[in-house]
Amino acid sequence: MNAVALVQRRRRQQARVVIACLVSGSVLLLLLGIAIGSTGLENLWAAGDDAVSLQIIRDIRAPRAIGAWLAGALLGLAGAIAQGLFRNPLADPYLLGSASGASFGVGVALVLMGSTPYATDWLARLGLTTAAFVGAVAAVLLTLLLARGVQHTLRLLLAGVVVGVVLGALGSLVMMMQPEVMLSMQSFMLGSTGFIGWAACGLMAVAWCACAAPALALSRVLDGLSLGEATATSLGLPLPRMRAALVAALALATGAAVAQTGLIAFVGLAAPHLVRSLIRGTHRMFLFAASLMGGVLLLAADTLARWLIAPQELPVGVLTAVLGGGYLLWLMNQRGEPRRGT
Amino acid sequence: MTQVPLEPVAIRASGIHASLGGVAVLHGIDLALPRGRWTSVVGPNGAGKSTLLKALAQLIPHQGTVELFGQPMTTFPARLRAQRLAWLGQNEASGDDLSVWDVAMLGRLPHQAWLAAPSLADHRAVQDALRATQAWDWRDRPLGQLSGGERQRVLLARALAVQADVLLMDEPLANLDPPHQADWLQVVRGLLAQGRTVVSVLHEISFALHADTLLIVAQGKVLHHGACADALTHRRLEQVFDQRIAIVPVAGQWVALARTGGAGDLPPGMAP
Numbered sequence: 001m002n003a004v005a006l007v008q009r010r011r012r013q014q015a016r017v018v019i020a021c022l023v024s025g026s027v028l029l030l031l032l033g034i035a036i037g038s039t040g041l042e043n044l045w046a047a048g049d050d051a052v053s054l055q056i057i058r059d060i061r062a063p064r065a066i067g068a069w070l071a072g073a074l075l076g077l078a079g080a081i082a083q084g085l086f087r088n089p090l091a092d093p094y095l096l097g098s099a100s101g102a103s104f105g106v107g108v109a110l111v112l113m114g115s116t117p118y119a120t121d122w123l124a125r126l127g128l129t130t131a132a133f134v135g136a137v138a139a140v141l142l143t144l145l146l147a148r149g150v151q152h153t154l155r156l157l158l159a160g161v162v163v164g165v166v167l168g169a170l171g172s173l174v175m176m177m178q179p180e181v182m183l184s185m186q187s188f189m190l191g192s193t194g195f196i197g198w199a200a201c202g203l204m205a206v207a208w209c210a211c212a213a214p215a216l217a218l219s220r221v222l223d224g225l226s227l228g229e230a231t232a233t234s235l236g237l238p239l240p241r242m243r244a245a246l247v248a249a250l251a252l253a254t255g256a257a258v259a260q261t262g263l264i265a266f267v268g269l270a271a272p273h274l275v276r277s278l279i280r281g282t283h284r285m286f287l288f289a290a291s292l293m294g295g296v297l298l299l300a301a302d303t304l305a306r307w308l309i310a311p312q313e314l315p316v317g318v319l320t321a322v323l324g325g326g327y328l329l330w331l332m333n334q335r336g337e338p339r340r341g342t
Numbered sequence: 343m344t345q346v347p348l349e350p351v352a353i354r355a356s357g358i359h360a361s362l363g364g365v366a367v368l369h370g371i372d373l374a375l376p377r378g379r380w381t382s383v384v385g386p387n388g389a390g391k392s393t394l395l396k397a398l399a400q401l402i403p404h405q406g407t408v409e410l411f412g413q414p415m416t417t418f419p420a421r422l423r424a425q426r427l428a429w430l431g432q433n434e435a436s437g438d439d440l441s442v443w444d445v446a447m448l449g450r451l452p453h454q455a456w457l458a459a460p461s462l463a464d465h466r467a468v469q470d471a472l473r474a475t476q477a478w479d480w481r482d483r484p485l486g487q488l489s490g491g492e493r494q495r496v497l498l499a500r501a502l503a504v505q506a507d508v509l510l511m512d513e514p515l516a517n518l519d520p521p522h523q524a525d526w527l528q529v530v531r532g533l534l535a536q537g538r539t540v541v542s543v544l545h546e547i548s549f550a551l552h553a554d555t556l557l558i559v560a561q562g563k564v565l566h567h568g569a570c571a572d573a574l575t576h577r578r579l580e581q582v583f584d585q586r587i588a589i590v591p592v593a594g595q596w597v598a599l600a601r602t603g604g605a606g607d608l609p610p611g612m613a614p
Binding site for chain 2: 010011217220223224226227228230231233234235236237238276280281282286
């Protein structure tokens with residue numbers, strides 16, 4: 001076997017080990033998440049004999065654990081796409097204004113539900129979930145409109161920042177003018193997996209497939225982009241079309257996750273960084289591993305949030321923010337200054 | 343059997359106008375770069391050399407036409423154009439997480455079918471390119487762990503791996519130490535021996551004078567295009583740098599020496 005084949009084989013094996021660990025971790029955490037209830041850790045085998053316990057597991061804990069994993073996987077995938085697309089390790093899924101858009105959408109929906117009798121019926125059916133999704137997607141579309149497309153990365157980033165700030169301010173204005181919606185909006189902004197049912201799991205699973213397939217297929221574009229836009233273009237990559245597809249996948253993944261769980265902090269930022277500290281290589285493996293890592297992170301945080309002060313619960317967004325922020329600080333100190341010789 | 347004559351010109355450009363940030367940089371450039379030759383583009387800072395190279399590679403919007411082997415570049419499908427014309431940029435961004443091997447393999451993108459794994463030919467091309475730039479020993483290291491000069495050699499390998507007929511390079515000697523600058527020269531000689539066309543923007547005038555022809559650019563226009571050994575080319579070169587350099591022969595090579603005060607500063611016997 002020649003040297004090239006050995007190198008390739010070693011790298012593939014390393015990546016496979018990490019992927020296998022993440023899959024195993026996901027399964028173990030899913031079992032743990034399903035087993036943990038308001039009274040702490042329960043025996044899943046014994047619960048099979050009790051109809052009530054079985055129903056709680058089937059209708060509440062199982063969809064919640066699976067939903068938390070799916071939401072995390074969507075955010076991990078979106079974070080990896082964003083960091084590759086914008087060639088910025090600080091990019092996160094909310095960069096295009098989707099977080100502020102979702103908050104604003106929820107705020108408007110809450111106000112309309114409470115104040116407009118004619119709107120209440122259809123809004124109730126529409127639900128806050130849809131409002132959040134519509135808000136997130138509308139914010140991304142507004143960002144694209146202001147950036148005049150996806151051709152210019154810097155313009156896109158700046159437009160995303162502007163949309164995020166403006167919609168964030170409008171969301172705050174809604175809260176100030178209608179203080180009764182403040183609690184609900186705060187709850188949304190802290191993030192929660194408590195309301196995830198089987199339907200939400202199904203939606204997120206479909207969204208994951210719809211986003212992961214194009215993202216993995218376009219992973220070479222992200223590899224090419226890492227050498228700069230001019231080099232990527234010189235390699236014959238039709239950047240505008242491919243970038244538009246990646247932005248669509250980013251927006252859909254973020255919107256789907258935010259709509260079901262609210263604003264979960266740091267998962268989309270930390271998951272790609274964690275993967276990067278374990279394996280290095282092309283985006284094909286990286287996107288997949290970052291998505292798995294996102295699922296593991298959010299599921300672990302959700303399980304911890306339910307177990308730490310049981311029977312009470314911590315908002316999972318608070319936990320991801322504290323743990324994720326702490327981890328990134330630790331990682332930053334571990335890595336130190338990158339070596340740049342001449 | 344009738345043989346179709348080869349197009350003697352690799353790149354022909356006419357009426358190239360280009361702007362950067364609303365400021366006109368190129369003002370109607372016409373040129374014809376010979377096939378199988380090495381052309382060095384030189385000129386003072388801000389002359390528009392890099393912009394010209396980008397316009398020739400179709401990387402920036404411009405007016406005018408650029409032909410590659412007699413065919414307008416705009417009629418080439420993007421992949422075919424990328425197979426025939428490779429580009430190495432100035433201060434090319436580099437994916438720190440990608441390994442040296444991965445970066446060089448990106449040069450094979452124009453040759454690979456979508457979603458297909460690299461072929462044996464791709465592996466061979468990458469291996470040859472990494473060996474040619476002496477980056478083979480780091481093939482498994484992330485690019486982020488390399489020094490500036492080492493990175494530059496990897497990025498050169500990426501451009502070589504394309505195995506294009508025409509190679510455009512913008513400041514390829516940046517960050518390279520003198521021995522590796524000499525190695526780069528050998529790489530270019532090897533490309534020329536294979537019949538490939540090389541166009542390079544160089545600030546190291548002495549290295550540029552190793553080329554076959556020199557394209558002197560000033561204020562967005564071509565001031566002169568001629569053989570590097572030609573006395574008129576030397577005079578034009580000194581003129582474009584305000585007589586602050588002198589082109590003199592040293593050990594059988596033309597070199598550019600900086601004048602600090604006038605021709606009297608040059609070593610004895612080196613006055614042009």
